[in-house]
Amino acid sequence: MAKRASTQESVALAFELLKRIPRSRKVTASELREQLESIGITRDIRSIQRNLETLCEHFNITRDERSKPYGYSWNKSGEGLAMPNLSSHEALLLSMAEEYLTNLLPANVMSSLDGFFAEARHKLNPSCDNSKDRNWLKKVRVVSETQPLLPPKLDDAVFKAVSEALYKDRLLNLEYHNARQQTRTALVMPLGLAQQGCRMYLVCRFDGYDNERALALHRINKAVVSSFGFERPKDFQLSQYDADGRFGFGEGDKCKVTFDITKQAGFHLLETPLSHDQITEENEQHYSITATVIDSLRLKMWVRGFGDDIWNVSYRK
Secondary structure, eight states, X not given: OHHHHHHHHHHHHHHHHHHHOOSSSOBOHHHHHHHHXXXXXXXXXXXXXXXXXXXXXXXXXXXXXXXXXXXXXXXTTSOOSSOOOOOHHHHHHHHHHHHHHTTTSOHHHHHHXXXXXXXXXXXXXXXXXXXXXXHHTTSOOOOOSSOOOOOOOOOHHHHHHHHHHHHHTEEEEEEEEOTTOOEEEEEXXXXXXXXXXXXXXXXXXXXXXXXOEEEEGGGEEEEEEEXXXXXXXXXXXXXXXXXXXXXXXXXXXXXXXXXXXEHHHHTHHHHSOSSTTOEEEEOSSEEEEEEEEEEEHHHHHHHHTTGGGEEEEEEEO
């Protein structure tokens, strides 16, 4: 039994190495070791080198021995393993995905895609005959609706631990600080990860409680994944948590908001209404609007942002 387990581990390691050997560039044994460690596979550098030597003997993999450290890559005439010859469109999509999904995918999942992202970057590099494809990335962008802010600094170890616990449904031991810089510790049940503007939030339940809270990820000083798992609450859905306005500091209660707003400031509400039941009455100089929305601090801040352009505001339950 022990021998079979060892063989299974060796085969799994070989496949993980094969998935990470690129076609269009070279990768070193040290780089592969770091990639494997990011998904929980720890091997010494000599073990990685021995496995690479074996793979070179049995697969169409070349080793560049012109300088140390040696570089490994799939022979350009070979088919490779699970590493497609990307089309221009696929390279564009992967490049955009890498930029915008880096903080929304578990760290181990992002690591497993490293080879694909590297292949996409090579496909779009200036030395290739693809100026139109490469320039497309300069022609598309996700823009902010509010004043842009620099993102807060995230601890890589904290993000890795949080994403691992969330992915595996494991409890988390946290040390964090609040807006008053008071340090707290807690055992939490991680339920979701959300990005709001430049900030990321961990939605969780504290041990002994049955309600959810959102903790700013940049305020978590330390996170340790517990060996204990948990069963996700059947009554929790991250999409419903968002729909209830919880990220806008609401409690899910709805209200009917009514207000008058100048035509210049309120015209966009005719194109992008507040709700499906919005009623708009056009007057000579302004609109009178009624809509059913989630009652939240974010709603009040949005209304106050119009200053003197909005008046007769009321919120009715």
